[in-house]
Amino acid sequence: MREPTEEEIKNVIMPLMLSGAKMLDRHCPKCGSPLFEKDGRVFCPVCEYRAKKQMGEVDDVKGILMKKLVEIANSLPGDPEEMEKHLRVMERIIDVLRKYKELEG
Ligand SMILES: [Zn+2]
Structure with a gap:
């Protein structure tokens, strides 16, 4: 899978950082986006965003x-x-x- 586009960084990753989710120093094996942790859940915001979009x-x-x-x-x-x-x-x-x-x- 391709790495996050500028649009995805702006629309997905930035708002997440601002919302107080914790950015981990691990990266998604699929798209290379940094992984986030929120409410005890570790996830890749870019892959989730793409799945929803699909x-x-x-x-x-x-x-x-x-x-x-x-x-x-x-x-x-x-x-x-x-x-x-x-x-x-x-x-x-x-x-x-x-x-x-x-x-x-
Ligand atoms: Zn990903």
């Missing part, structure tokens, strides 16, 4: 797919052949959504 992105993907699904459902054509195509796309979207759900457990 979850957010997954939610966005779901949101986009759901929106598309509604869009297609709202614009189903009368022609049976065309409608069949639309329904197939909807099926695919639902498939992907289901797989995302499985990924999330």
Whole structure:
């Protein structure tokens, strides 16, 4: 994994230092950020931040797919052949959504 970017240092590490979390002289084996200790818990703020951000992105993907699904459902054509195509796309979207759900457990 890459090391913390300037943005991450500014948005994640700095506020943490100001909040009174203790910066340890150990570093995260994954990203090289200094590890912090707060309420007896040692953690890497950068990896936690990235994990959260990634979850957010997954939610966005779901949101986009759901929106598309509604869009297609709202614009189903009368022609049976065309409608069949639309329904197939909807099926695919639902498939992907289901797989995302499985990924999330
Ligand atoms: Zn890390």
